[in-house]
Amino acid sequence: MSKCEQCIVREFSSLKALNKDELIRISECKTSKTIKKGENIFEEGENVNGIFCIKDGICKLTKLSPNGKDHIVKLVTKGELLGQRSMISDEPANLSAVALEDMQVCFIPKAEILGFFDKNNQFSMNVMKTICGDLRLADDHMVNMAQKSVKERLAETLIYLHETFGTNADKTLKIQLSRDELASMIGTATESCIRLLSDFNKLGLIELVGKKIVLKDIPKLKKIAD
């Protein structure tokens, strides 16, 4: 079993507040998993009973809307933790986590984490701050969904993907979402999303390289996004 102490991704999450002994305890009780692209880490409504630490890969957090469409609420990547909210609220997961690429994740049981809450204030403060950050993002996102047009949301999302996940050598966005997934991030029909991408392409704002996307004119995209 690999040692959390030597795992570099912990430095990027609330876990960085844990000391040597605490990390050793986690190493002993955690379980590591490989998740293949397209598989669930957990599903909406499921009891999670612990948190997941993402060692490698990216996943989407989705929620099923009553109309039957999935909405992508957030993308979560290497170094981040999953399932904190459910654990603290002591409720089933509100969102599903689905791998966008092959992933390595570690599962840490709830009991262990709750123990640290009592003893390590810095750790619980870190978790709180993370959740507060998520809340802020969610509120901002909600207002965007309610007040911005699909075009504005698409431009904004493209810039977000560019800034957050970067580009490949050929300048294409490193994170590769299907048109369908992109549509369900911005909350629109797949066809509308494709059409707007075509428009952006014709306007020279982006370039479509097969299924991949290159951002050609970021200042203009930012202007559209507001």
Place this chain on the structure above:
Amino acid sequence: MSKCEQCIVREFSSLKALNKDELIRISECKTSKTIKKGENIFEEGENVNGIFCIKDGICKLTKLSPNGKDHIVKLVTKGELLGQRSMISDEPANLSAVALEDMQVCFIPKAEILGFFDKNNQFSMNVMKTICGDLRLADDHMVNMAQKSVKERLAETLIYLHETFGTNADKTLKIQLSRDELASMIGTATESCIRLLSDFNKLGLIELVGKKIVLKDIPKLKKIAD
């Protein structure tokens, strides 16, 4: 100065975990304010430096969208706390709080609250759970905004207002929002909101009594809301 110990609203918030001594400490450092309808408790971007405990009244939490329209993110009422997220994140307020009716609020300085975080685990757990609940609502809300039609959102909001704030003796909704405010809760143009209210009225789902609203057929409204 009134005593927090004898204030009943604390029973409805995270503050219920505080013991007698802690409540006395708060009584000594808190300040009480009257906020008139339409006035701000705090404004987006402002440094809050503490939390507000709502003793009486209702306020709206709004965020200004880049298009210049205000969006109502949440309604907050008697017994709830305000400003927790900003305090924990150590960031300026992300939302403005505006009184919908005359309010009584108490302000508790940050230093005091942070002190309790260290010493009273139940209290910090309560705060965490509240914020987790807010996050869950925000995510749900985001998906609604992204995936539901304006009509669905209006029906849903009417039911929410009914269930949360109840009705007057004449069956009208107790909380009275202007058409403009209702529109900015559901994320649509004021005229669209008014038009849909007229439609609901003609269909016998609601009744418009001047500026007030009576829900006539809740089951059908729920069906529309999904």
Place this chain on the structure above:
DNA sequence: TCTCAACAATGATATTTATCATATAAATGT
């Protein structure tokens, strides 16, 4: 009581977005 300003209502129209249909391109399994 009158006046003005804010709010509510509605029509006409433009714009945005979804839906349905169909075509093409790319990926997948055998």
Place this chain on the structure above:
DNA sequence: ACATTTATATGATAAATATCATTGTTGAGA
């Protein structure tokens, strides 16, 4: 390598929603 599925693309059209213009209503303050 071929057939079959899946994803992308685009046109035609319908539906939802926003915008602009106008009128009616209400309530607060002079």
